[in-house]
Amino acid sequence: MELSFVFLSAWQIYPICIDLSPTAKREVENANTFDAYGWGKTRTANISAILQRVTLDHYDRSRCNRIGRLPLTLNQICAGSSDRDTCDGDSGGPLIQKVNYNGTRHLTQFGIVSYGLKSCEGLGVYTDITSYADWIEEKIEALYPEYSRQPSLAGIANPVSIRPPPETAVFGVENFGRARLLTVPCGTSLSTRIMNGTNAEPEVAAWMARIHYESHFICGGTVIHRRFVLTAAQCLKNRHEATLIVKLGAYDIRGSTLEYGVSKTIIHHEFDREGLINDIGLLLLSRDIEFSLHVYPICIILNPEVKSKVESAYTFDAYGWGKTNESKISNILQKVTLDRYDRSECNKLFEISLPSSQICVGSNVGGSCDGDGGGPLTKKVIVNGLQRQTQFGILSFTTRACSFVGVNTDVTCYVDWIVRKVRGLDDIFS
Template sequence: MAGSARVVWLLLALNTAAAMEGDSCVTPHQRMGSCVQLDTCRPLMMLLEGPRPLDPRAVDFLRRSQCGFVSRMPLVCCAQPTTPSTTTPGQTAPLTDPLVDVTGDVKLRLLPLDICSPPAQNRIIGGNKTALFEYPWMALLAYDTWRGIQFRCGGTVINKRYILTAAHCITNLPPSQKLVGVRLGEHDMSKELDCVDDLEGQICAPPYQNFTIEEVIPHPQFSKSKLQNDIGLIRLSRDADFSTDSVKPICLPIGEPQRETLEGKKLIITGWGATETGLASDVLLWTTVAVVPLDKCAAIYQRAVPISEAQICAGGAARDSCGGDSGGPLMYVGDVDGEVRRMQFGVVSFGPKRCGTAGQPGVYTRVGAYMDWILASMRP
């Protein structure tokens, strides 16, 4: 072991934990594990094999993982992975990498926590149509296709230059489909100007904002076949304009909200995608979906793909996200600097071919499991 890895090995040796090799232990993220030699623990070795220099957070996690010694060499507490081949019905694969609490991350300054997820305007349209200005972080991804420019995926604004979406929306695209732009501040695609009648008279939103793309950043471990790590970022070619009510960023889970399972709770999904009639909606829609236990979800999808702790399963009833909602948000409320605000906990990834199929939940990428990657991938 060379370079930065030797430094980490020496740091581990400074600790004084006293477990023996093979003993049970608890990881820094409160998961049961075994005390083993570092080179036999794949999740921690992946941290060492990452970009140089090693992230200080990775070094800190390794230090806190140290649990004992063998022949004067330090041992680490390793949560052993469960591979798809040995996963039985009801089991889920653990996180590929340890979940990193980003509370102290210096790059949090890139997230506008002071203005994210502003309160919803009380201008309700009715039914499952959203109100004007209600979800100002919604983004539409534009593709050049043989039918012309079409919007085929969604996303969310997380700061003036970055859109959070699904990796499958930005990489490994078919030859006939090229991602060419992003639209923000849209509500009703059938109208050039969105207006609603209010008690104060007619209220109109500013024109939507169109952007070209400077960079696409799919997660490096995205697997199209297994639909794992289905998360990505788009860097816009210029700053989004936050001076209007129609374009604002959404809050992301930081600290304790990163670990919330939300099991049994009803979360909100929004999008312009296909509805139960099979047609795309011109108007931004919303609905609620109940979170499904991961073990139940894993049993449902066991013949198709593995389900991991880096995912959330929700829905599987008459209301669900559908094709065209990919990359959009799964939302609930969370604490941001002592205030309760709407927060994005998931990114729409995949689900049954027929939307709203009973007993078949949609699968969402868990944003909290990727906050360290999101911040590391962003730049001013």
Template sequence: SGDRCRTPDNRPGECIGIKQCSPLIALLTQTTPVPKAVLEFLQKSQCGFEGRNPLVCCPIQNEVTTPSSTAIRQPENDVPIDASNHPNVRLLPLNICGQYNSDNKVWNGEKTKLFEYPWMVLLAYNRDGWNRQSYRCGGTIINEKYVLTAAHCVKDLPSVLSLAGVRIGEYDLQTDPDCMENENGDSECANSPIDYRIETTVPHPSYSPSNLQNDIALVRIRGKINFRTDSIKPICLPIGSDQTRNLLGQKLIVSGWGTTEKGTSSNVLLKVSVPVVSREKCESVYNRSSSLHPIKISSHQICAGGENDQDSCDGDSGGPLIFKGEVNSRPRFVQYGIVSFGPRSCGIKGFPAVYTRVSYYTNWILSTIRP
């Protein structure tokens, strides 16, 4: 461990690499863009270099655990409620969800093919004083009436913003229609994307922005989504044995347009594979000495990525983390996670992103949706 030092706010600290200092990492990752005051605090925190890497004076965490961090701890034997016999399973289109339309190889930040991930949704927002809408979050189609996204995309929005609608069947934001060449060299085109208005949004009743737990929400659209086109299909939810699958070490897929508060960073839908990281490893990264924001990773979350220079930067805030699963004993794509939070700078090496673990919420989803 590093030399003793004093933080800019005069607390005792030790001089260590910023990646070992989760209070400062937490400050950096909570908001985008990073406030000027935070950047100044970081500059003042600098206390030397190790090679080319700057060291920071990291506040020393007193060994007293704060009530907020212990309250979140789920018991270790905590397992999801099996949703396979829920009466509302009938509202899920199990026969057509999560179909494979690709060769399953995922490289980093690679463009998807047209029709590959037809469940992807963009959430459009109105901003006071602007006459055009902007995309600031993603989501997925789960049936003809509902889109799954993160609670932070629909609740406690800045007062100037309001959720306006969802766009489905999109692939390349710059072209309409979207076309690609098929094996025979012929051009194959998708139908134009469709914009739906919103009937209601249902954030999880226990969503807490302060501790980032239960970051999941449902958006019910006006009208009904038609699945007769190749560019619009639903994703499968984890049900039954998929709810308790051990994903540790597996490479899951994040897809998106890189949508965050700043808008989209790619015109074409991208995909990137991210390895699932253990809770312990993830928590130690975020909590080396976190007194500022004790970030607890609960069993209701998944950590993934941070292994190389890619992270869910290509993903959308509120968008999906998917993997092959089994539905009606057929291989299908199942959504295991929702992009919740993490280093917005595309995963600083060694910093995984944190996703809401959908399998713990399948029961809530089924109890919340209605025909």
């Protein structure tokens, strides 16, 4: 929320601290207790006239899974007490701890009151803001760049500071100083099925592909090379090359696009259509793509150690023109930020056993749906000094009801396969 005027810090009003360091997440995981504040419902009144405080124990996430219809993610905190809790009217309030910074203890916010039991009986779920430090910085810097790295006011508390991207070490903008990339340039401008998503930034359409079968839109995909589009194998199964068209450069599908024929479809040799294992495929286009401000490839990192980074990621972004709340197809490219779910939780939801080559993601408020299959799961990472859009997953399947949980093929498990196919066929068709 942006206020209509600027606060001048004084003893009555000053900012709470937000820890932007890479170690903040670990501090949350190791915490024993937190304090929550609010003017919400008490035992004697629907609203408290005086600000209330309650000390809550930090619980394992599994304890809170029984509250909601979806399992808690790594971006949520479970906290409670045997006889006390936050309640109606406390939502949006802080979950805090006193933390020692440079020899001084500061009140620091780690969570936001999200939801709990209707009875307010000692168990609640909180959004873990350490997972969103980059998002907070991005929004504040965009609105008030002059406040970047602002010094503390009167020594009371440090306002949110904007870190220079190269200095950060969290995965959201990971610094891959010597990463090997499939194609260069990629993932950054040459001058950025979705339910409850928002319109994507127009620049991301540069690497998005729309795959059509006999004039019907069937799947999403991504430009990864001047001759290749990456997608899901299920999108290509039993479809002849002559019946496929790839459209590029479309942010709004009602506008003009570049159309490419398909010379060859490549489906992973171990693709299991029933279990959707190894659900990855490539389209060799009939001619080279001319990269420009409006069409260029997304990055594929080839370093094998990237796999471990995917396992520790908290969020990804998904893109597509698929089904929304209002229509079967979205005219404008949609984006939704999704949490990474533990595979054990997704195994329960889908009643299957996900291998390490699949990523399970979801959200309580949005997700992928019909028409988004084959589309990318991405993150912005710093590669060789530049922040780049990088692909880590391909949407494979979701629940029939599009209930905000989906399974993606982990691209990092297939980089060797991608390299073999791209370089082998590129030499032949060049």
